[in-house]
Amino acid sequence: MPESLAPMRHAFTAFLVALDVPPHKRVDILTAVGETLSNAVEHAYRDVAIGTVALSALCASDGMLTVDVIDHGSFLTPQQRLFRGFGLRIVRSVAESVDVNTDAGTTVRMIFNAECGRGKDLAV
Amino acid sequence: MNSHSTIGVIALQGELDVARKTEIHASLVVPEGARAILLDLGSVTYADSTALTELLRFKSTADSKNVPVAIVATHPQFVRLVQFAGLNETFKVFDRRGDALSYLGEGK
Numbered sequence: 001m002p003e004s005l006a007p008m009r010h011a012f013t014a015f016l017v018a019l020d021v022p023p024h025k026r027v028d029i030l031t032a033v034g035e036t037l038s039n040a041v042e043h044a045y046r047d048v049a050i051g052t053v054a055l056s057a058l059c060a061s062d063g064m065l066t067v068d069v070i071d072h073g074s075f076l077t078p079q080q081r082l083f084r085g086f087g088l089r090i091v092r093s094v095a096e097s098v099d100v101n102t103d104a105g106t107t108v109r110m111i112f113n114a115e116c117g118r119g120k121d122l123a124v
Numbered sequence: 125m126n127s128h129s130t131i132g133v134i135a136l137q138g139e140l141d142v143a144r145k146t147e148i149h150a151s152l153v154v155p156e157g158a159r160a161i162l163l164d165l166g167s168v169t170y171a172d173s174t175a176l177t178e179l180l181r182f183k184s185t186a187d188s189k190n191v192p193v194a195i196v197a198t199h200p201q202f203v204r205l206v207q208f209a210g211l212n213e214t215f216k217v218f219d220r221r222g223d224a225l226s227y228l229g230e231g232k
Contacts, residue, residue, distance in 0.1 A: 002143035093208035
């Protein structure tokens with residue numbers, strides 16, 4: 001449901017704050033992840049009333065943040081799951097890398113130079 | 125007549141995502157009789173590509189009527205979003221209302 005996007009963004013922002021990600025990087029990473037979440041909500045469950053979009057984030061000791069947006073919607077090829085409009089361009093402008101895996105549902109993995117964690121491995 | 129009286133002002137607030145697409149679409153209408161439009165996004169804390177698409181549609185309509193649009197945005201997220209989408213040259217974005225009004229006062 002699109003209404004769930006704001007709570008997911010807020011939860012993710014709280015995580016970025018807890019990891020001491022610098023404010024200017026928080027804004028950009030939220031923008032990129034927000035696009036991916038929106039894409040998943042819009043496309044994954046077009047024909048189904050209820051579904052799950054999951055968000056996981058791993059902060060590595062080198063400050064790189066790996067974020068996965070996962071849905072188990074209808075099986076589509078990466079081409080069919082393309083971001084509409086500006087979405088992918090926005091994500092690619094922020095993330096160091098973006099990969100889409102459609103083996104089981106769809107997982108979009110983004111890696112950001114977030115300067116997070118201060119030497120610890122942390123995940124949510 | 126005060127030149128400001130013919131500048132239409134449209135204000136949006138909060139977080140502009142796909143959940144509010146219908147509302148955003150309904151708000152972004154070129155007011156009848158406006159010679160210019162000030163789009164006040166000063167209270168917008170988050171926007172995404174859904175909002176950009178609606179803004180482009182709105183700008184396109186305004187352009188076809190020769191009505192210039194100036195956007196006021198104070199939260200950095202919107203400015204960065206426009207940059208990431210490659211739309212810096214498309215939208216005139218100001219961080220102060222006075223600068224936006226000056227731009228509109230100069231005309232096209």
